[in-house]
Amino acid sequence: MEKENNNTTFQERIDKGETIEPKDQMPERYRQQLIRMMSQHAHSEIVGMLPEGNWITRAPSLRRKMILLSKVQDEAGHGLYLYSATETLGASRQEVIDDLLNGHAKYSSIFNYPTLSWADIAVIGWLVDGAAIINQTMLARSSYGPYARAMVRICKEESFHKKQGYEMVATMADGTPEQQEMIQDAVNRWWWPTLMMFGPHDEDSPNSAELIKWGVKSKTNDELRQSFVDRHVQEAHTVGLEIPDPDLKFNEETGHWVFGEIDWDEFWNVVKGNGPMNRQRINTRREAHENGKWVREAAEEYARKQKLSEEKAS
């Protein structure tokens, strides 16, 4: 009976729009859902560094190199905020990272596609970070305090990421015929995988209803996807680019763009680990983790010695 009362009180707090903090009473399922979602979000940020990191040494100018370096470093910081926010729920950093490295945890499907040209870096900034902004702006109002607060700074940095991407897209779309061909080719390859970032249709989403009931999300996967399409079709047309969707048409009545069906076989194939770059991404991540072992050991030894000297001094 008492558990029932606690859950009712908890739901009343959510319904009143209150923020849940780490030490507050919360249903175990709420805690587990947040650990799942936040840790996978953190994994996505860290793995998301890889496709763009490949192009830092091949940037077309010093300016582009500096901007890309700064963006990739931001993504690392986003991962760290989110791993720290996940730890406030009692999840150990080591455990969640082990789950990624042994293939038990997911990260965003979008990062399992190859970056074939510099135009991909432009389109990732514009579309992928554009999708992230739509999702993360919503999450900045999440019921869980540490997650919502992590989103505030992340969204500010994502907005720079998107702007730099769109500037490159506009430059190439207005460039030489080869540049125009490159940027349209990149849009053709990244458009549909970006729509998949928002997850399955609402009716096929086992987690969404519960996340909305508990105020973790305030919009469904399809609502977020629709906002993304409405905004980015307009931006594409502004710079003279086409969207690779023959079913795309504007509905004057609803004011929304109607778009074609996503290839859900491709989506689940990538989510299940059979995408074009899944193996490479995870192997690179495992190698980086192994190569960073000495840094972790040195930091742990330093912390141990610090603790010893503080205990002696006290």
Ligand code: 3HC
């Ligand atoms: N890639 C991989 N897995 C996905 C996915 C995707 N695009 N979309 C859904 N899934 C998985 C879910 O994780 C879930 O599996 P699980 O239960 O084993 O975790 C399953 O498919 C069913 O999906 P649901 O819709 O039921 O799951 P959610 O309600 O959690 O929705 C989500 C999925 C939209 C990714 C949601 O978890 C979310 O909004 N997460 C926070 C934001 C996030 O992680 N974004 C990833 C991109 S980060 C990024 O873009 C960085 C930027 O700097 C570039």
